[in-house]
Amino acid sequence: MSIESILGTLEWTAENSLAAASQWKQASGRRIVGSFPMHFPGEMAHAAGCTPVILQESHEPITVGHGMIYPFYCGFTRSIVDQACKGDYDFLDAIMFGDHCVQVLGAADVVRAKLPNTRVHFYQLISSMSDPWSLGRARETFLNLKEGLEEMIGHSIDDEAMRASIRLFNRNRQMLRKLYEMRRAGDARLTARQMQILVKSSMIMDKAEHNRLLEELLAEFDKTRATAQRGVRVYLSGHFCQAPKTGVLDMIEECGGIVVDDDLYHGQRFISTDVDDSIDPLDALAKWYLERNLKVPCPTRVDQNADWENYLLDAMERSRADGMIVLMAKFCEPHMYYYPEIKEAFEKRGVPHLLIETEHELNSFEALRTRVETFLEVVKRQTAARRIAA
């Protein structure tokens, strides 16, 4: 398959997540376990013989959901509630939550109420990452999740099956990271939209199938030589549970930005850390949970050993980015709390950044374009001035 045709297949999955999952259920006969972002260990559901699917914000307007949730919630939470109210999740065999953002907790209650015949479970992961009991508590939570899955499938999940799933998922993350490296180095021309498609489709598609397509894609990229790109090198940060709208990503690049790296959940954050396949699987998952917050710090966690702002400054240096665009989903509390730390650190270091607040209902797109154009122009001039001074 050509690069275009592989990307086309993955794009359809990414953009039609529930239809893709439903088709896969029909074809494979496997149970589908829907989960919330951002810390659910899909490996475990996979080892249970199920296909884990991370529930996505829908492109549909939020309508009946507003009868169950106030409008002052993030677009992701409102969309999840809306989809549950519309019956979109009826085909799922279970929904399992693992995060702790207060808005997600609210959505969990509504989803359980709206799906009385579906196994809707909640496994709350410890969000304080540097306490003496953080690792042990994370392991206990994963054990509870394992027991919940075993109860659903009617038999135990053996350690070897867990290790096999871990290896499969590690392989997937490794290939996606390889593509990121190639883009950073200029060896693969992948737009921000395409990178999102690659990662988002991994959250939905059967992992073995996704791996097969990624292997083909990597082979195709190995055959081609990327031409150099000109433009302002941009780092994208933020947007946790939901994928940024692809139109916004396109617009940044249309305005002259080249997105070279990110810490988006539908990006580096999702693929940053592998699970150790040589130790007890529950120990390994607990370790993975804590380690990934050190790899790419998450503002939904409190961690005395991690500083997101310093991580971002270092990541920008590594990727030779000239400016950072912060994509903040409106009403995202964890992001709103942490943003002043980033702002202060970036201003102190003189690194330019632009904050964009995004919404489910994308209004004033043209005003956004003007802001991005202006920002990129400023960055371009500052970068040129720095080069002359150097």
Place this chain on the structure above:
Amino acid sequence: MNDLILPQGKKANRLKTSSMNNKMVNDYWTDVFNAKAEGKLVCWYEGVAINPLMQAADIRWVHGEAWSALLAARNNEQPAQTAAEHRGYMKELCSYARTHIGCGVLAQNRGVEASGSSFSDALGAGLLGERIPAPDMFISAYPYCSTGQQWDEMLFRLFGKKIPIFNISVPWVWGNKPDAMYLGGSEFNEAKQYMVKQIRACTDWIAQQTGKKYNWDKLSEIMSYTKTAGRLRVEAMELCKAKPAPASFFDWTTSLAPVNFIPGGPAIVDYFEKTKAEIVQRIADNEGGIPQEKYRLFWDGIMNWNKIGWLANKFAAYDANMVAGRYTHMGFWHEFESIDVENPLEGMAVNYLVCPINLSAPLMIEQIIKLCKHYEIEGVVLHAARTCRAFSNPQFLIADAVQKRLGLPVAMIEGDMVDESFYKDEIVNSRVEAMLESIEARKRVGIAA
């Protein structure tokens, strides 16, 4: 519009004992202001009432929500909120947190402790937000709401990550297993033991901060007063089943301080003894919490501290007695019976776990239904606090349940805890009036509550 439910300019008949509460609150904050001068360590914290843990170690404490609520109730919240906004905190963030963090920014800005102006001088000058002493430690123990833990984390970072912090993670009482029930079931029992383990570790950590052995006898003594105060408060509230109800939700809101952050001691017991006596006397005199009780309502959601007096009088004017509420009746040591004063940690854990936001909707709704039945409620007001998603989360499910299971009309109103700008009075009026009309219509056709 029925003329019987138009506002008549009547005012709430507040409990006389509430003036004692004001004095206790002022004295308490004066002690906090003087902490540094008296050589006491100061702990900043949010969420559940862990203050007995600090009191037993002779540490003074600043409860973020209590402090923000006090600033709002006394029109002194603006300087702190503006300071937070200047640092980049957005308006959609928890207004309690914004106000408290704003106080942290003010403390950073001034660099030294504020001069020794008195409580009343600072209040008069609109500078109350600058008066709290900077923290020597943080303890985070926030149930349900992710905002709480992050709020403490941001304070920790604001003060340069130099001030020690201890995190207690409070598990949400969700109920995956079939044995899940209020105060029971395997998940609840496990959560309780997990909490006990963390609270015990917290006392060890406190001992490290003070350099003194933790005083368990003192904690038992404090919890003995707290348990008695909790019992007296619940007994007094339950007496409001009487018609007319001798006190309102707004009275109980005003009376939260002694079971939330005032030091555990004889004063808080005395306060609720006198409150209960006043309730008993009012029942004997057939005296209600409002001049004329025509409707009995339930308040779901957190309080709007900017508007507490305003709302109390508004509902009094509608002859609507707000008899009970989730905020006041489902928290603040209401499960006093679970406290064993000789070994108080488990009982403390129980009360923290079943606070008004930490139950998942099915468990929470059962408790609300019980309260509505006990107090013979006729309508439910749901206050959607714009920046408190923790309280707002289950409100559509609650509204649905009370309508379907009890046939109660509801009014959903928007406001906030301490950000006045989210409150829209005319919308409140029209929604409340519509609900009262509905109650009136039900009465006309003979549907009893």
